[in-house]
Amino acid sequence: MRKLIGTVFRKEMKDHLRDRRSVTSALAGPLIGPVIFAVMFTVMASWFREGKPLEVSIIGRENAPSLMAFLQRQGATLADAPADYEAQIQAGKLDAVLIIPSDYGKDFSSGHTASVQLVVDNSRNQARSTVRRLTSLLQGYSGMLGAERLFARGVAPELATPVRVDEVDLATPERMAANVLNIIPIFLVFAAFMGGMNVAIDAMAGERERGSLEPLLLNPVHRGAVVTGKWLTTVVLACVAIGVCLGAFLLAVKSVPLQDLGVKARFDAAAVLGMLATVVPLAFFASAGQMLVSTYARSFKEAQTYIQLLLLLPMLPGMLLAVSPIQSQLWMYIVPVFGQQLLIGEVMRGQAVGPIPFLLGVVGCAAAAAGCLMLTTRLLAEERIIFGRA
Template structure:
């Protein structure tokens, strides 16, 4: 009887093509666009800035060596085009020049006791300017300063290494999974739980508040089906739809990771461009099993929350107002995960329903999950599911809740 109730609700959900789009196509399309498409797009835009010769205004006199450094075309990109302007602020604001250099006094041509000041006008809050003319001018001035310093040291019979007697060599001690995931690790928990919520929402709302509006809930309750079987069936249908969305979202993550690895190996794309928004998701068999168990428990908990809230609503629209804040309960803790490195994460945190699962999923992506933490997150979710399922069962037994539409 539980499966019959669940199949009845699943058929009602699957008849809506929009639900199928949000369950299957949305995770498979949105995730590659976010994790692969956006980094490639930003990488191409920034790469285009390096190859484009931006116009840089000049007021005053620049040393010949500095002018050659600014306009020089190297292997990393194209230099800038120097033009003469009168008003630096107006030139930048009008777009006549992307940046303007102003030398109030002659700049030194050799390193010594004198120091010159070079004013650089640009729209500092503009990403295009920062990755284009502004960045090129800063690099050119740094190169010019190093050149003068090197000449001065050579004249004194010293090596350039005298300025850096100790060099720091960074060595990344992170696990391979954490290095490959990068900043993507913090996005996975939020997107995974968001897709679970969206996948189960349509079925939960339609099988409770939607049936109230259509008047079909009464016919179900007078049939020879126990209230507990009705609740279990609706919970099963909602969980299956949520898991379907979670499965396709995980498939989208893993598929994107494979495509990224292939493109990077064949040098089709720049690996640094793929690190703009993160990296790629790679899971071992153990971490994949932990991810599946955690996602299953989260789907049960979210489904129980949706059923327990939706049964109180008089209409489908009212149910939507009840479940809409749930997205904030997922997004806000997921944003806090970005600062998890500054927090002391204790074992108790994994026992917090829902949020503990986010931390556990983050550990899975980073390759740091332990069986104890997985068990704590799963048990907490199952206990929360049992409590909310009991509340939903009590609600289905109260006439003032069932018939108050």
């Protein structure tokens, strides 16, 4: 039996490695995630980079000389706002405009609350860093003046703050990075499905459409050996795609200036091995499921349609975990796809999960893969499947 499986496996590997376009597309697909990650986070880092000077456009600078002096001491560069400042803010040419009304000095001198206006467009993500820094400076200036006014009247400034909250953040750099880099588990799981997709379709639906499946089954080879050999070929390419995707992500994490976003991502050998141990078992289930679908489909094109819809499966749990954090339960790790994405997130956060979640993930994927392979073997015993009849 092992010899027969090895023979089918070698035959399938030779056939698929000859098709360089198919192999190239199978390996290029998993690179989509790292490329998107590198571009997106590089752009975001340029928006939120704290080192660049704060440029503030102002209307009515002469109405608040002390505020202007304070902003300049904090390193802000002041400029007069143009007449069409609203249009320029909406067009993205200005991040924000500070308006000092003419009655600001009167209210300020009389000890009343002096109002200013900050004109922004909150729909523009790239302006948020400037708005956040400017708002922080204005709040700091207001707090400083409030304390000085209380002190001048003989009142201790502490009386205005009866309770002070000091936040103690227990989050490690790995956990903070995992919250920001939550797209990595989604694309790693996606690579497990993407890598062997073309091989699974061609190995079953493609061979049947070319008329080469029937002669293969006429040989004295057990149908289970045929299915297993083809499945192992699909698994190998899926695992290669996972390795390519993970390697590209590691390069992207090192090259992207994540520190400008306040993120310190550190993927050591233990984290990399943990992610591989989590995702590789999923390749066994993904390949078996794709072979089952391509065997059931009546044509190559129909198999492509079904499996492309199947690619939505790894996206759904990742999106659910991103928008609605779930407290992990032990039974969740045995659920294929969902358990893998949950476990990768915990590995990236540096949590000590122990061996049981990894073992449950392997058991869940192995059981699901075995079920798919058994159903695929049974389908090959039906005439309507072998000859493509409706």
